[in-house]
Amino acid sequence: MQTVLYARVSTVDQTIEHQQKQAEAAGFKFDRVLSDHGVSGVKTCLHERPEGKRLFDILRSGDILVVRWVDRLGRNYDDVRQAIEEFMRRGVVIRTIINNMTFDGSTSDPMQKAVRDALIGFMAAAAQSHAEVTKAAQIAGIAHAKSLPDGKRYKGRKPSYTESQLDQVMNLADQKAGVSSIAKVTGLSRQAVYRIVDDPTAARASLIEWGSARS
Template identity: 65%
Template sequence: MATILYARVSTVEQTIEHQRTQAEAAGFKIDKVVSDDGVSGVNVPLAERSQGKRLFDMLRSGDTLVVRWVDRLGRNYQDVCDTIRTFMRQGVVIRTVINSMTFDGATKDPMQMAVRDALIAFMAATAQAQAEATKAAQKAGIAHAKTSAEAKAYKGRKPSYTRDQLATIRDMLSEQAGVAQIAAAANVSRQTVYRVIENPVAAEAALATWGL
């Protein structure tokens, strides 16, 4: 039985190693890492990604699949739900680094199955909603940076966070994580997290203004 980490990165600021470090810091002993680099979780289903296909072929009954959160599997509601249920039917246990969630097909109790499936559906829906919200914020931020006279004349202070850190903050906010926990996970100050909470569009605009 193997513990396999699946990591997906879609921007230049994200790294596979960061996701592995987070998993190991959470207590997971990773046997293998399977990763897709520069692949959208919205438009490309897991089974159609080059390493996603490999993951489907590799996993066996009794294996544990570790992901930072379900959004690494994808940001499309139907695809994430189908993927997790397929793996569970194969006897694979899915565990997340964030929130320490565990999904498996061991239970046969109808009520427990209903609760489990509802939670999977909720997390998959959250992943898609977060992707759509991020896309909207990015568009608003870019528009703000292009149209603001002040932004054209003066960039202001360079953001103290990267796009990957901003994505981490947004992801964890959607999961109702605390400010201190988010700041530690994203490696930013609490003040930075509060600024993103207060004005997410401005946070995105600052990155766009600086071309980050």
């Protein structure tokens, strides 16, 4: 039996090391770590990524797959759900660092199976929904920044957060994490977290104004 951490980062200011340290702080120990860099969870299915594909090759019954949250497996409802169901069919247990969720295919109780499957569906839908909301906010932020006349734009204070931190704040907020918890995980101040959560569109527009976001 082996425990495998799978990490995915899609931007240059995210790091695999952060996800690994977060997992270790939560008490997880690993036999190996697989990671995909610069890969979109929306556009690329898990089995199409170099290291994501390896998961399907190496994981066997009794193994444990650890991910920060289900969005590391993907940002598409069908992809996430099918991946989790395939791993469970093989006897692999999936555990998440955030929320400490466990998905185990060995249960035979119909009520437990119903609750588990409903939760998988909900979390897969949340992963896709968050990706769509983030994209919409990014588009709105770009439009807002471009609508201001050249030379008359007030950039405001330079953001104290990166784009990946903004995305992480919104991800955790979607999961109903408290401001203090979000601040601790992201390394941001409570004030920065409040500003992002209160108006994510303006927060992203500020990044764009300062040239700190992908256009």
